[in-house]
Amino acid sequence: MTSTFRPTSDFLSTLIERGFLHQCSDMAGVDALAKAGKLVSYIGFDCTAPSLHVGSLVQIMMMRWMQATGAGKPIALMGGGTTRVGDPSGKDESRKMLTIEQIDANKDGIGRIFSKFLTFGTGPTDALMTDNAEWLTKLNYIDFLRDVGRHFSVNRMMAMDSVKMRLERDQELSFIEFNYMCLQAYDYVELNRSYGCNLQMGGSDQWGNIVTGMDLGRRMGTPQLYALTSPLLTTSSGAKMGKTAAGAVWLEADMLPVYDYWQYWRNSEDADVGRFLRLFTDLPMSEIAKLEALAGSEINEAKKILANEATALVHGRAGAEQAAETARKTFEEGVLADTLPTITLPAAELDAGVGVLAAFVRVGLVASTGEARRQIKSGGLRVNDATLSDERATLTAANLQEGVVKLSLGKKKHVLLKPE
């Protein structure tokens, strides 16, 4: 669908050449608005977690490009209202309902992320943040049915891919989930009325919901609304972006150390480097083309740049440089880097002696002493770079080197244990 259309706006051409575009309801329409700087676009974010992780980065970068290319105003919509209903797509049992306090706390955490990527303010391309709790919690059920609900065609909803699939597979589709679509559609109309919002963006799984919102707008008399989605990202080997065994790749230093964030990108697969540079950095296309062309082990240089740039966006240039330096010392020089993630423990405890099993559990490299034992058996644990073979060994002050004990799992994961 993108092959025949030639965008004239910086915004759309950037999105296309960088791989952000999956589907768009009307390329020419969006292109014209972008060129005139008259787009007002929103993306919704659930408030189910205390922060965002790499999985949301594509959406955030789309807003960033919107701002950078002068296409218009991006709106970050916090799903403070919809989250109270609970996201029903998690098919399993008791999805815990979050309390209002939790949702508010999550909202604050998520909101903080955006200030790193976007400039907020009142100017025409300044970003705006709002929360759908502001209007959704005030809705009256009967009024909503009369004014909004009558515009929804169950027939059409049944035909939507997301619904059809569930029905065909005999999977549960709750009433709430049906309503979720309606609320999201209503958000779009509401944002149009309040802010003149005319474009909703999101991941490709949101296409149905977004189009439902466009349709609702048409029936309720808004100007023409548009939809644009980004592809759902997986790594080349098919894994979901943003998840590792240790958990999600959070965009918050408290939840994932800057060094670990840097490492996440550094460990990208060869085949992903170009794609990731385009999506997750601001580097110009010409430079990315050069980096992507590096062959063999030289592509490691491109991975470092990817890690530097991606980390700088979230954690600042200084944080990225420090992470790079830590990695350089650790991997290239084989020297102890005191900037590795560090866990402290009371000096008295170390003087008394800490079992190695407990120590590895304590720093979080393994989940249990059982796992620690297994890792020792397969030679996976090291203390100060020496492979650990005796599970009954203890750590004492004698193990300190430069004031810390370096504990490692495998070749890549290192934590420093520091008495205080």
Place this chain on the structure above:
RNA sequence: GGGGGAAUGUCCCGAGCGGCAAAGGGGGAGGACUGUAAAUCCUCUGGCUAAGCCUUCGUAGGUUCGAGUCCUACUUCCCCCA
């Protein structure tokens, strides 16, 4: 309303004649090989104060020396008939 199925290792899928910490995958972790990559090969993948002990097969009881397995009730889901 009637009849018939199903729920398994707290990541997922999935076998399981009354002796079961429970087959096999996927995913994940470690090791080997490399370039902090991929592919490939090997090992591991309930917890603990560890030759032992404890907790796991939808929930609650029961039969039994012994229950994931048999019985009863309940919950949830699916299919067929109405």
